[in-house]
Amino acid sequence: MSEPQKGTDIRDMLLDAAGLSVDKLPMLQIIFDRMATFCADSLRTLAASQAYYSLSHVESGRIGDILEMYEANAVAGIFHAPTWDNHIIVGFDRDFIFSMVEVLFGADGSEPPFDDERNFSTIENRIAQMLFEQAGKALQASFALVSDTPFKFERQETRMDFAVIGRRNNMAVAAKFLLQALGRGGEMFVIIPQSALTPMRQVLSRVISGESNAGDPNWSRQIRTEVKKASVPLRAVLEERSIMLDEVAHFKVGQVLELQATPASRVKLEANEQPLFWCQLGQTEGSYKLRVEEVFDPEKEFINDLLSS
Template sequence: MHAPPNAAGSRDIRDLLLDAAGLALDKLPMLHVIFDRLATNCAESLRQLAASQAYYSLSHVESGRIGDILDGYEGNAIAGVFHSPEWDSHVIVGFDRDFIFTMVEVLFGADGTEPPIDDERSFSNIETRIAIALFEQVAKALQACFALVSRATFKLQRQETRMDFAVIGRRNNLAVCAKLLLQAINRGGEMFVLIPQAALTPMRQQLASTTAGESSPRDPTWTKHIRGEVGRTEVRLRAVLEEREVTLGDAAALRVGQLLPLQATTRSRVRLESEEEPLFWCSLGQAQGSYVLRIEDAIDLDQEFLDDILPR
């Protein structure tokens, strides 16, 4: 007789099967949320260093073999290899040639009037040092963004310009690659983040669900603009002193000049509402020959409902 497999062994087999099949990106919406936040965080960090406005945007997220993805950047990028102790895995962040050249101009105060650099030369020491500084910023942004689903830190181990030296595992292993675009001074470039699927598999359940609090971050400029426009919207307020129900016959019998006695007095509360929505209880008064309202309490609709249905 064979002993039944234990639970731990069953989980290991399932993970191996998932690794072999690959993650379905359309079933991991949190990945797009995380990389959207990464673009926003990188842009915010860059605003503190550059005088010119620069924008990051998420281009797309794809999956593929590590070797195939890196081959597309051979001779055209600087790659930073990071280690994440919490994931027990490595991550690659890369900047293509246009990204590096654009970033150098932005950081050194160029305004875009000079023609862009079109050179296949090796990266200079200054360009490499700038790339290293940017790698550190991206590492902090990755840590903040992945905090939605997992605690992780990313430590830069080395940088490479030869993609075949950027080894983080077998080249035929599956990985997820996010590509982000940089736009500044009428030019731009591409940044990519490559994460082995084996590192993401343990958190696939967290990546498969989103909550209202995990939506893409709001752009502060647009938020301020929208708040300003909403604040200027005109609404109509109505003060209601008293309401009563009458029959249709009584309403039809109303005549011009007829007096309608009210039960309300000067001490009665006045309901302030807008668009049929009760807002505040007010007291009625006079000032400089005009009626005025003093706001006293916000209307609690739940309490008002209970007061109506419960006997007193």
Template sequence: MNMQSGSPNGSPTDIRNLLLDAAGLSLDKLPMLNVIFDRMATQCAESLRQLVASQAYYSLSDVESGRIGDVLDSYEGMAVVGVFHSPEWDSHAIVGFDRDFIFTMVEVLFGADGSEPPVDDERSFSNIEMRIAQALFEQMAKALQSAFSLVSKATFKFQRHETRMDFAVIGRRNNLAICAKFLLQAINRGGEMFVLIPQGALTPLRQQLASTTAGESAPSDPVWSKHIRGEVQRTEVRLRAVLEQREITLGEAAALEVGQILTLQATPRSRVKLESTEEGLFWCSLGQAEGAYVLRIEDAVDQAQEFLDDILPR
């Protein structure tokens, strides 16, 4: 059977691609899409963090398939979209921001702390809001290119923005598309961003998008790894220095009185255990410097021995 047919311009067209386009892509067989859009969320968060003082987070909430017209109609009157062209794909893509996203982004960029109530207004977007949206669309072009570089060398050129969804034309409205939805969280509020890509643009990449199968780890993303490492290192923990511990009965505890003196077995030479969240970290020696008590770390706590001491009878 001949799988090639002539196209109107004289070039051969693979009928298999036409059949795949008609049937649509199966998202559960394209695990790399989630990896790509996760990477895009990280890229957006990193770019935004350089512009604002408050914490702001992007997170991928869903990747779904649908008709272009149906997706756009669901945002009619409540979003602004940017239309992008990818010459390598010979196709277009859409990035959209809903009203809450735009209002939150404006407040974050102008230094709001979330103390004011969120904007709840059905008005049209202002000139400032549209200019901010256009600046964000330029960043989205870079984020898309970086994210899809895992499977394809593609550039995305921002062409125009639209607030009327019926003007956001990137193909027939009944064509299938992949829609990725992201949540923006900042100053105790947020909004939604979405990316809409026709399935016809992704069909030639289906083998690369299916390369990560069950049981295989996704490619390491250095930007995301750096972000996680930075967030972990900034996490605050509480340290506690324990000079002595003893067990008493409930009756003895009930008999304690204000002013009563408890005699400790510890001396200035006793080792002090440094703990965090009730987990022993280090053994320290106690001293003084400039009128304050100080600790000098000497040894790490043997976690295995600590565990045995806790479970074995004394």
């Protein structure tokens, strides 16, 4: 047997050979608990009924063995973590997707749970993609305690043998979460190759807080003051409509364009082409005015577009 290179810690060599022990990485439990909280918080803005995420357990195993349990019963999202130079998998089982559809579309739980072995529909796949994007944000915010890396969603797969992130016999850590809503639920899972976590094993082996050292308070105060002085143009949009270019080409001076909007229609308030609020149009002392009623929520608008399409 060759001798270890000078400067190499024999303990690191033994850890690399034996793989990671989840029991010796307490920060993983904290990170995944935070992920469950972030996922639940993001769902509250979309659903009228309460939905709860909870971390079930964290385990290690071979990637192929973990995925095999979900074959023909789940949809998987493949994410790239560029800082780690690795890919990870986030997945939702069939019960999770069916429960989430009922939650997002306003069901009250009076109907029996949907149970069908059919393929996922187009709307269900689109909802899954939206949930994958939320999960990526939750992962990034949770792992920020130990590593600042984005999780870029690349694609989704319904066949687990296509959810390839390396050799199927490679070791990985799998976190499993339970969704509870409307008296039913489902399971979300996250699979991270051990090769991505090994460089972080020392920081994952001890519990650290999520608070960072405070910066210079005077500098922070000056930045806030200068930002507040910035001029921001606002635009109120009463109605938007798509028409053919040929119609625009035949516009004439004095032509009247009819709108479907009424004085009771909501007005979208924008800044720098970014929607901010829904407002109510009014009039006072001969001038039009807007009353802010609701924050513009892009994910909620996405669901409304699905319902109207």
